[in-house]
Amino acid sequence: MRAAVLTRFGAPLTVREVPDPEAAGGEVIVDVLAACVLPYAAEVFSGERNYPLVPPVVPGTGAVGRVVHVGADATRLRVGDLVWCDPAVRSRDDALTPDITLQGWSSRGEGGARLARYMHDGSFAERMRIPTENAFPLPAAAGDDPARWAALGVHVISYGGLLAGGLAAGETLLVSGATGNLGSSAVAVALAMGAGRVIAPGRNQAVLGLLADRFGPRVRPVELTGDESTDRAAMSAVADGPIDMVIDLLPPSAPSSATRAAAMTLREYGRVVLMGGVGMLGGDDLALPYPWIMRNSITVRGQWLGPRSANAGIIRLLASGALDLAPERVRSFGLDAVNEAVTYAAAHGGPFDRTTLTPPAG
Template sequence: MRAAVLTGFGAPLTVREEPDPEAGTSGEVVVEVLAASVPPYAAEVFGGERKYPLVPPVVPGVGAVGRIVHVGPDATRLRVGDLVWCDPTVRSRDDALTPDITLQGWSSRGEGGARLALRQHDGAFAELMRVHTENVFPLPAAAGDDPARWAALTAHIIPYGGLLAGGLEAGETLLVSGATGNLGSSAVAVAFAMGAGRVVAPGRNRAVLDLLADRFGPRLRPVPLTGDGDVDRAAMSDAADGPIDMMIDLLPPSAPSTVARAAAMTVREYGRVVLMGGVGMLGGDDLALPYPWIMRNSITVRGQWMYPRAANVGIIRLLASGALDLAPETVRLFGLDAVNEAVAYAAAHGGPFERTVLVPRNSS
């Protein structure tokens, strides 16, 4: 098969022939990759800026839409030819309570995750990929008409996992910290698909705030940020026109912790705060929330990395039902030979609902 290989951090990806992946006797499937999303921050990963624990040479790529070409003997529902979503969040099978995790072809957590990555090493920037059987989820037939658009699952499922972790309920008011970014804007769309009553969307980019308001209407409450924590906190609270039940943070590593703090401290008594962003990953001040405020207001603060396995089924249902609409998204396709152009394009086009997608069987 042909694949894009990261031979070393700071070097361009190399497209070359690699051995076809083979499934084990059980527990794995092999998938033909139809479409794989290229995250906007991929250039930072491949350049070594984000210091992800990838071990070159490696075929990168985080999640894919594909068709099954081989199933193991223990698969009872999956069949060759099935159109599927390949979840990159691979969990170890020998600890149900605290499994080790690797993001196939992308990252891992701790020593156990690194060991797991030795087997599920290569990701989706290839014509074929080996995947754990439990990480493959059937897609509706309609997804076959435009698999590249459905590759946006890579973006939407992350905030969906955070909203599930925070227990978002229909009719509630949510504040999305980082709403003008790629993942933050996905959180806005997913929250409305889940039935949120209002979404408060703070940000510095007024053009993006206008875009969100135009797409989602009066239930979207945009808030231009000033950089003054007290002023911004008051503005976000006022925009909600009532209590803020939950806040989810999806700010990038470059964002100061003071922005996340101001957003978090808008939630009501018994409110929930979910942290999923990258604040502090590249240095800088850590997030400091006041102990008395958390305790006296019975605030729940929850960290969430990625999402539970069942979230894959839920997000696919939202897409299949039309509650989460992919039609307004902008999708730019690249063939495997243009993978480095795709990475550069993704970095320059990482705004709301902009998707860069690699189509490995397409030579252009």
């Protein structure tokens, strides 16, 4: 089969023939129909983000695909099934704290690195191997436009964070980083989950207007100034009531002061979920005040990825129409144009911009 291979950091991906994946027990082989190219993929492949990928590797996080082989342990999956391939692979020998690798992308700790050495390659290929439990059936409609449904790879992340924070219908959510690719997903997913209103702070006035136009009065945009106290007051004021939850999805380039300003708008007993990249490339620590956390009974939770059940949940939201993919702008590239796709994704990382690889399309 053909695949795009990262031979070394800082080099373009090379499209070449590689051996077809072979499934062991408890694994599935899938023909890749569409794989999402994340806006920061170029930063990963250049080595700027210092991800624990080990070249040579086929990168790529998740895919929409069609099953071509199932093992004896699969009781419901069938050859020909259309599935979402969840890239979050978990070890099976520790139910309490499983090691995790993000297949073809990243991993956590030495255990995750060991898992990554086994489940090494991702979705930038004509075919991929995944654990049986990572194949999630999709509705037939996804087969009509698999490139659009590949946005699952973005939406399932924000959905996992909202689940971690216990977002309830009618609550007010503040999305720190709302004007970004992942943050705008959190706005859309939260509204699909029944959020009463969503506070959307950012510096890009045009993008804030886009969010307000698409979602109406339940979205409350706030143009940020960069001054922590001013921005905190503005976010609190536009909420027109208590803020129940904050989810932070800011990128590594953002200052920790922006995360802190958002977090400290919370009401007493509020929750903050940290899912972004602040501090990953250096910079100041978050430094939330201990007395404020303690006296206001604030819950602060870090969340990397989400539970396996998040995949099934986000598919249900999409299948029901509560979360609408139709307005998203999708640009697809064949496998031979993978480097063009990576460059395009970096330049088109705004709200609801999606870049995909569609290997069978050439």
